[in-house]
Amino acid sequence: MNEFEIIERYLTLDSRKRKDVIKGVGDDCALLKVPRGQRLAVSMDTLIGDVHFMSDANATDIAHKAVAVNLSDLAAAGAEPAWITLALSLPEFNQQWLEDFSRGLKRITEYFGVQIVGGDTTRGPLSITIQAHGFVPENVFHKRSTANPGDLICVTGELGDAALGLLVAKNELQVTPSTASELLKKYQTPYPRIAAGIALRGRATAVIDISDGLLADVNHISQQSEVGALLRYERIPFSKAALEVKDDELRRRAALTGGDDYELVFTVNEDELDAAQNALETVGTQCIPIGRLTGKPGVRMLHHKQEIELEQLGYTHF
Amino acid sequence: MNEFEIIERYLTLDSRKRKDVIKGVGDDCALLKVPRGQRLAVSMDTLIGDVHFMSDANATDIAHKAVAVNLSDLAAAGAEPAWITLALSLPEFNQQWLEDFSRGLKRITEYFGVQIVGGDTTRGPLSITIQAHGFVPENVFHKRSTANPGDLICVTGELGDAALGLLVAKNELQVTPSTASELLKKYQTPYPRIAAGIALRGRATAVIDISDGLLADVNHISQQSEVGALLRYERIPFSKAALEVKDDELRRRAALTGGDDYELVFTVNEDELDAAQNALETVGTQCIPIGRLTGKPGVRMLHHKQEIELEQLGYTHF
Numbered sequence: 001m002n003e004f005e006i007i008e009r010y011l012t013l014d015s016r017k018r019k020d021v022i023k024g025v026g027d028d029c030a031l032l033k034v035p036r037g038q039r040l041a042v043s044m045d046t047l048i049g050d051v052h053f054m055s056d057a058n059a060t061d062i063a064h065k066a067v068a069v070n071l072s073d074l075a076a077a078g079a080e081p082a083w084i085t086l087a088l089s090l091p092e093f094n095q096q097w098l099e100d101f102s103r104g105l106k107r108i109t110e111y112f113g114v115q116i117v118g119g120d121t122t123r124g125p126l127s128i129t130i131q132a133h134g135f136v137p138e139n140v141f142h143k144r145s146t147a148n149p150g151d152l153i154c155v156t157g158e159l160g161d162a163a164l165g166l167l168v169a170k171n172e173l174q175v176t177p178s179t180a181s182e183l184l185k186k187y188q189t190p191y192p193r194i195a196a197g198i199a200l201r202g203r204a205t206a207v208i209d210i211s212d213g214l215l216a217d218v219n220h221i222s223q224q225s226e227v228g229a230l231l232r233y234e235r236i237p238f239s240k241a242a243l244e245v246k247d248d249e250l251r252r253r254a255a256l257t258g259g260d261d262y263e264l265v266f267t268v269n270e271d272e273l274d275a276a277q278n279a280l281e282t283v284g285t286q287c288i289p290i291g292r293l294t295g296k297p298g299v300r301m302l303h304h305k306q307e308i309e310l311e312q313l314g315y316t317h318f
Numbered sequence: 319m320n321e322f323e324i325i326e327r328y329l330t331l332d333s334r335k336r337k338d339v340i341k342g343v344g345d346d347c348a349l350l351k352v353p354r355g356q357r358l359a360v361s362m363d364t365l366i367g368d369v370h371f372m373s374d375a376n377a378t379d380i381a382h383k384a385v386a387v388n389l390s391d392l393a394a395a396g397a398e399p400a401w402i403t404l405a406l407s408l409p410e411f412n413q414q415w416l417e418d419f420s421r422g423l424k425r426i427t428e429y430f431g432v433q434i435v436g437g438d439t440t441r442g443p444l445s446i447t448i449q450a451h452g453f454v455p456e457n458v459f460h461k462r463s464t465a466n467p468g469d470l471i472c473v474t475g476e477l478g479d480a481a482l483g484l485l486v487a488k489n490e491l492q493v494t495p496s497t498a499s500e501l502l503k504k505y506q507t508p509y510p511r512i513a514a515g516i517a518l519r520g521r522a523t524a525v526i527d528i529s530d531g532l533l534a535d536v537n538h539i540s541q542q543s544e545v546g547a548l549l550r551y552e553r554i555p556f557s558k559a560a561l562e563v564k565d566d567e568l569r570r571r572a573a574l575t576g577g578d579d580y581e582l583v584f585t586v587n588e589d590e591l592d593a594a595q596n597a598l599e600t601v602g603t604q605c606i607p608i609g610r611l612t613g614k615p616g617v618r619m620l621h622h623k624q625e626i627e628l629e630q631l632g633y634t635h636f
Binding site: 022028030033034039040042044051052077079089122123134208 | 340346351354360361370391394403405436441442445449454
C-alpha cells in the first residue's frame, strides 16, 4: 500500500464534507474559504512517539489526543474549529494500527465538526503533526497579554486527572479499577473546551489552555500581560477520582504542574464574573475562581494563607 | 535553551511583518486575515532526516528546501504565498545548526515575501513539517482534473538536474567542479515557480509541480483528468550541466523519473499556447511543449517516433 492509498483509505474520512472546503485531500493544495468578517486562527503541534505519547498506546486514543491538543489551542483563542491538516510519519505499514487511528480521527473530527483537508504521510519514526484551523470574528481574539492586576483567575474544570491518568497508564499509581478508568479517560481522550472558549469571547481578558500545567500556563499569562498571579490552593477543583488518590502531595503536583488537562484558565474583570459564569453555564461548563492577578511579577500560591514553595512541586520560574 | 527560547531566537525571524498577520508566533494560535475575494490554499509536507534529505547536509540548505517544496505546491495551485507554519523536531540543541537553519529560513521566506506565523519545536528524530498558506482568487484554482485530450503538455524549465545533483552529493557521479556545483545547487536549493503558477491562472487546464518525477507527475494529471499522455523525449529540455554528464541513460532516468526538479508541468489548449508562452515570458520563465494529451489511458513516450519502454527507467504505472 503506497502513500496515496493510505491517505485515501484511512485519512480522507469521506463522512465529513464542509461547504467551506472547495478542494480537500488529493491535490497539491487544499482550497478553503474563510467566511467574510472572520479571521483565520491556526495552531500546529507535533506529538512524537515515546516523547508525547506511548508508542504502544491504542491508536484510536493517539489520534483523538493529537487532534484534541490542537483544537484546545483554538479553544483558548475563542475560535470555532473548521479544518485539520495531518502529517503522519509511520515506521511501517500496519493495517490494524491505521484502522484504529482512522476510527479515532473520525470520532473526534465528527464530534467537533471539523474536516481533514490535507496532509502528508511518510515513512519514518512514529510522529504526528497536526494543524488546526478555525474562525474568530474580527476584533474578538483572546490574547494572553491583555490581563490586568485585580482580574480574577478562573478555570473551566477539575485539574490533575490527566497527570494522574498518565501514572496509572505507566503502572505507577495504584487505585480502584473505576478510578483508574476515570483518570485514564481524562489522560487519553480529553475533550477540549471549544464551546467555553467561544462563550468567553469578549468577556475574558486572557485565556490559555492548560497543557503545560496550571502554574506554567498562568505564568505565560503573567509574563505576557506583565502582571503577577496569586493562586489559592484550597480553591483548586478536584474530581472525585482525583480525591480518591491518597497521596495529597502527588495530587497537588498533578494539578499544579502535571499538565495535559486541556481545561481553560482565564482572567476576567471582577465586574464581568457573573456574565462569564452565565455564559459558561449555558454551554455546560463551570467557572471556578482560583486566584487573582496582582501587580507583583511572578506566580505565587497560598494554601489557607500559608505560601506554598512552588519549587518543591518541580516548578521552575523561567 | 528551552523550546520558547529556540522559537524566539531562531524561528521567529522578526524581519518580515506582513499586514495580514494580526498575531504571529508566540500565542496559542496565529491569527490571520485572508483578503476578501481570495481563497486560502494550503499544503503540508514532511521532510525526514536520512529519508528526504541527508541529516548531515548543510542546515541552511535543509531549511531552504523544506520551505521550497511546500511553496512549489502553492505554485502548482497558482497561489500567491503568504504564511508558513513550521514543526521542527530536533535530536539535540545545536546552536550552530539552528543558526544555519535560521539563515536558510530567512533567505527563502524573504525572497518569496512569506512570514513564519507559528509552529512547534520538539525533541525527537530530525524532521521538519511545514505548512504553506497562499491566496488564490475565486474561481481560478488550478486542478489536475480538467485537462482534455489534444491539450499540449509543457514544462517550465530543464529537467533532471536535481536527481543528478543528488548523485553528486552522494559521490556517485563524477563531473567537473563547475558542473557539480550547478547540479548540486538545483538539488539543494530549488526555487519554486511561484510567478509562473500565477501567470498560468486561467490559462492552463491542469498544473502540477515535478516532485515525484516527470512521468509520475504527468501520470497524476492523466489519471485525475482521465486522459492519456504521449511525451516526446527529444523535446525534453536539459541544462548545459546535465548535457555534460556522459551517461545518456543516467541523464534520461534523472529527467523522467528522478523528481525533485520543482519545475511545473502543465497542460494547455493548443489555441492558448501563445498566450501561455507570452504570460510566462513576462515572468522570465520558459514554456516548452514536450507532448500532448490523448484519449488513450496511460503515459507513453516516443524518442524520434520509437517508443521508449518506460519500465526500464524504473517507472511503474500505478
